Amino acid sequence: MNFVTLYYDITKEIEIYELRLLDLEIELKAAVKLMHKGKLPSATHPVFVSLDKAAAQYDIVVEKIQEVSKRLDEKKQIRDRIEENIKDFKGVEHQVAYMRDILLMPLGAIADELGYSYSFISKISSRLKKMMRVPSDIVEQL
Incomplete structure (x- = not known):
């Protein structure tokens, strides 16, 4: 009955990718905030960041979101195929x-x-x- 273990593994992977997406959404909000305000909070004085660097950070986070979303979709498709096969x-x-x-x-x-x-x-x-x-x-x- 290895299919059950396989199913649980893929389900856990999906859960992890979903959690990663939530984390990346928080990062994206921070990147948007950085682009608008142009500064990072710090212990003593705020650190100013140029718009091009803030935009680059935003682009990096968006790219990560796209990668994780694609991988999540692939894992969900695999899980669905496993379910279909198990039913048979x-x-x-x-x-x-x-x-x-x-x-x-x-x-x-x-x-x-x-x-x-x-x-x-x-x-x-x-x-x-x-x-x-x-x-x-x-x-x-x-």
């Missing part, structure tokens, strides 16, 4: 893993949706969790 998996194990780990459905709802008993779905879920654990000797080799 056959077998109750894959369906349980998809519904439990991707859709975040409770086991009772999965049992109802798939037409199995809660006990059966619970056993499958438990077996899947055991399969996903990496043995400690493998982790030490990494």
